Structures are given as C-alpha cells and as structure tokens.
Amino acid sequence: MKRVITLAFMALTMVFTTEAFAQEFSGLDKSPMDAASFPTDYKVADKVVKIVYGRPQLKGRSLAELAPAGKVWRTGANEAPEITFYQDVNFGGQDIKAGTYALLTIPGDKEWTVVLHEGLNQWGSYFYKEGNDVARVKINSTLAEEPLEEFSIAFKEVEGGAHMVMGWDTMRVAVPITMEATKM
Known part of the structure; x- marks a missing residue:
C-alpha cells in the first residue's frame, strides 16, 4: 500500500512539475528581425558597423501608407533599429x-x-525627441525597377567604405559610410 501511494505521489509530482516548466512559444513574427553588417564577410572579425532591424512587408499596402512622407518613421517594424558603429x-x-x-x-x-x-x-x-538626435543627414532617394516586398537593409562595399542601402518597394536610399572620420 505504501508503495502504491509513493508511486501515485511521484506520478502527480511529475505531472505538476512538467506543467510548471512547460513553455508556450509564439509563432513567427509577422515582421521578423534581421541584421546586416559591414564587412559582410563573416570571416572578418573586425566589423565596422552592424544594424538589427525589423522587416515589415507591403502585403498589398503602399510605402506611402506605411512610411508617410514628412513623418518620423521607425525604419522598419517593431522596435526602432539599432545601429552599432565599432569605430x-x-x-x-x-x-x-x-x-x-x-x-x-x-x-x-x-x-x-x-x-x-x-x-x-x-x-x-512614438517616443522620438528631436533633441536626442546625434546626427541628421539628407540623402537623395532613387527608384529601382524591381520592387522589394520586404523592407531590407544591406551594405555595399565602395572605395573607402560602404553604402548602407535601404530598400522597400521601388525606393532606395544609400547612406555613405567611411572609416575615416574627418574632424574627430
């Protein structure tokens, strides 16, 4: 009898222990996080820059609807992207x-x-305060022939540095980055 009670207690303990450690995992985010870095070669240990950002999709909506002209935009989805310069x-x-x-x-x-x-x-x-800007740069945008469904950021190597290229739909913006800061 004592053995039956002990086995029953152990079985109940296992059931409640399993429930206590069970974890609910959410499905894939509708705008998954991504990262881009320069140099893009993962064999290079000394990165210059890396950005982590959310990748929204058009899904039949217009770029002007999702990133309205003249309004501060988070530049992606979810959290504002974080860009790290290692130098x-x-x-x-x-x-x-x-x-x-x-x-x-x-x-x-x-x-x-x-x-x-x-x-x-x-x-x-939503909590943007212009007084906390470190830098503001104006960059001409261009139009590409091929549209991008997902907002994307990539780095393109150029002489003396890279261009951080942002693209969505047919819009493209390329910000030049050079490793030689001029006035510091």
Missing part, C-alpha cells in the same frame, strides 16, 4: 563616435532624412 566613422558626411544608436528616417518624395538618435530600446518612433 568612429563618417556617416553621410557627419562624424560619428563609435557606439550604438537608434536609426530613424523621415521619408520624402525625392530625399530622405536619416537620423541617428540616442533613444535606444524604443518601440517604433
């Missing part, structure tokens, strides 16, 4: 100290303003 750089003509910044943009018809901001860990751009 001092020149970003679109402005010298930037090594560090991590939020990346926001203000879309326009022919020109986008790209903003490096001190406000890390912020959802979207």
Whole structure:
C-alpha cells in the first residue's frame, strides 16, 4: 500500500512539475528581425558597423501608407533599429563616435532624412525627441525597377567604405559610410 501511494505521489509530482516548466512559444513574427553588417564577410572579425532591424512587408499596402512622407518613421517594424558603429566613422558626411544608436528616417518624395538618435530600446518612433538626435543627414532617394516586398537593409562595399542601402518597394536610399572620420 505504501508503495502504491509513493508511486501515485511521484506520478502527480511529475505531472505538476512538467506543467510548471512547460513553455508556450509564439509563432513567427509577422515582421521578423534581421541584421546586416559591414564587412559582410563573416570571416572578418573586425566589423565596422552592424544594424538589427525589423522587416515589415507591403502585403498589398503602399510605402506611402506605411512610411508617410514628412513623418518620423521607425525604419522598419517593431522596435526602432539599432545601429552599432565599432569605430568612429563618417556617416553621410557627419562624424560619428563609435557606439550604438537608434536609426530613424523621415521619408520624402525625392530625399530622405536619416537620423541617428540616442533613444535606444524604443518601440517604433512614438517616443522620438528631436533633441536626442546625434546626427541628421539628407540623402537623395532613387527608384529601382524591381520592387522589394520586404523592407531590407544591406551594405555595399565602395572605395573607402560602404553604402548602407535601404530598400522597400521601388525606393532606395544609400547612406555613405567611411572609416575615416574627418574632424574627430
């Protein structure tokens, strides 16, 4: 009898223990996180820059609806992207100290303003304060023939550095980054 009670107690303990450690995992995010870095070769240990961002999809909507002209946009989905410079750089003509910044943009018809901001860990751009801007650069936008369904960021190597290229639908914006900060 004692053995039956002990076995029953052990079985109940296992049931409740399993329930206590059971974990619910959510499905895939509708706008998954992604990262891009430069140099893009993962064999290179010394990265210059890395960005982590959410990748929204058009899903039949317009770019103007999702990233309205003249309004601060989180530049992706969910949290504002965080861009880390591992060394001092020149970003679109402005010298930037090594560090991590939020990346926001203000879309326009022919020109986008790209903003490096001190406000890390912020959802979207809802808590944006212009006074916390580290840099603002104006970059001409171009149109591509092939549209992109998902918002994307990539780095393209150029002489003396890279261009951080942002693309969505047919819009493209390329911010020059050089490793030689000019005035620091």
